[in-house]
Amino acid sequence: MDSEESHPLPSFTYHGYLPEGVHDTTQEELRERMVTNPQRAVLWERLQKFLKWTIATGNFSHAYIDGGFITDKSQPEDIDVILQTRAAYGPDAFTAMEPFFAAGMDQIHTDYSVHLHFWCEGFPGGLSDFRRFFQYLRPQDAAPRGLKEGAKKGIVRIVL
DSSP, rough: OOOHHHHOOOOOOTTTOOSSSEEEEOOHHHHHOOSSSSSHHHHHHHHHHHHHHHHTTOOOEEEEEEEEGGBBSSSOOOOOEEESSSSSHHHHHHHHHHHHHHHOHHHHHHHEEOOOOEEEEOTTTTTTTHHTTTOOOOOHHHHHGGTTTTTTOOOEEEEE
């Protein structure tokens, strides 16, 4: 997961997901690929405002994008975002996250349609690596598309 090189996003699988793995891309490529109707355009504008805030802090190296927005779903409701801190696990990483917790995760969802999570290198083993976790389909998402529980899908990474 350390490649900084961007490639065009692959085609969706038969089941409507990106192929398994982390796919590096740019914001422009992501917009061109995923903004296909007015609902997606609204989500995109909200995501752009959120990323502008994130980038302005200077504390995050990457954003991982997931959720219905990164599928063939025509009317996704929100976007899952994992922000990766520049600082490794510890006080500096927590300081980077603090303004987002102070704003409130529910308020971030209301204002930006973003379900926010964080990742920093060196997290203790007991904490989940959301970058891997979000590549697994939930049973309620897998079954309607003819997939088994535990099936994997792709997520997108952009450099901030």
